Amino acid sequence: MITEKQKKLIEKIHTKTAQDQLDWRDTAYESGYLISFPEHTVSITENRDFELSLSISNLDGKVIDIISEDDLDGEEKQYALYLKEIFEGARRKALNADQAIDTLLAALD
């Protein structure tokens, strides 16, 4: 079960990630990416069971809120799909996947 505010946050991040408006960056985790704001960071990580979670951390790096795929049931399953798409978008952005493809395409022309 997630709150309305959490849903709104996922929706906004999902939209902005799809529009390539967020500067997702790599973290020390193998499957984790983050965006930073002046006082907080938002991270999306995939655990060993391939479950995704979106977390908000304060300036000390402490997690102050977390939304896991586990928390989503019933009608909220749509948000699990959003998390998956956010994760994919974040990975592509953080690892410069599009740039790599452009370089490869240019090399192959």
Add this chain to the structure above:
Amino acid sequence: MDMKAIIDFFTNPDIGAAASVIGVIITVTGFGFTIYGVWRAKRAAQEARDDIKTKQQTFDLSTSIAIIEEIRRLHREKAWTVVQDRYTALKKSLVAFHCSNPTLKSEHKEMIAKTIKVITTMDSEVERKKVSGNLNIEHLNRLLSESLDELNSIQVFLAFRGGK
């Protein structure tokens, strides 16, 4: 000139009025110089304060930068236990810098928040994998290099801005 002529000169109403006008001009001019002197002294004091503030800010960031350099070396030496203490020191240093400089630009605050979170994930990864030693040192140090570049850019900006 006899005594009467001198007395007549000083008791002449026109001379008195002229003396009053001259007195007012001298007073106003003197007051202006005083105000200007106070303003210059205040400006000099403000410049001195800004200079001290800039030096303190760049010193604080230099401390963080030095710790990052040290962490990179500790990663290469695989000194995992020692490096975790340095992660804590770095986070403290960056949080202190962030909190003591509320006028920092938003993008600079974001850079600092990002570095703190990256260090937190590093600490967590090292804690999880230090026994197996299965840590990607190249990846960790690449993340640190990015943070180093960002902190250096903040330092350069502050030095040019002059602590304002």
